[in-house]
Amino acid sequence: ASDNAGNTSTRSNNYDVRYAFSGFSQPVNNPGSSAPINTAKAGQAIPVKWLLTDANGAGVADTSSFASLISTNSGGACAGSPTDAIETYSSGSSGLQYLGSGNWQFNWKTLSSWAGQCRTLTLTLKDGSTHIAYFQFK
Numbered sequence: 001a002s003d004n005a006g007n008t009s010t011r012s013n014n015y016d017v018r019y020a021f022s023g024f025s026q027p028v029n030n031p032g033s034s035a036p037i038n039t040a041k042a043g044q045a046i047p048v049k050w051l052l053t054d055a056n057g058a059g060v061a062d063t064s065s066f067a068s069l070i071s072t073n074s075g076g077a078c079a080g081s082p083t084d085a086i087e088t089y090s091s092g093s094s095g096l097q098y099l100g101s102g103n104w105q106f107n108w109k110t111l112s113s114w115a116g117q118c119r120t121l122t123l124t125l126k127d128g129s130t131h132i133a134y135f136q137f138k
Helices: none
Strands: 020-025 037-040 045-053 066-073 083-085 095-100 103-109 118-125 130-137
Touching: 020 130, 045 118, 045 130, 066 103
Parallel strands: 037 083, 037 130
Antiparallel strands: 020 045, 045 103, 066 118, 095 103, 118 130
């Protein structure tokens, strides 16, 4: 850039580009003050779905946008919370699928040994953002 006197200067800026995550899609409930805990049968594969768009609202199709999906034992964090049963299960093992238009699905194969546990599912994206959902396993 230059001013009226012809003096020039340069400046650089770094931008943190983040994805627009619209929340988990059914059959998974998103956490919130009145949102129910997802209940599921331990040992089943749960289709975890989400929509990911860029700053312009275009669907993100890049497989490297996905970093990880993990679960941790939440202890008794589900006690006394309202629940909602997972209505749909997937067949087969875990795996990531791109469904088009920014829609993703990860078939999350749960362990039978999780019966009776409350678990936190954490989806991490390449931009470093994390998104959680809570599950109570039967």
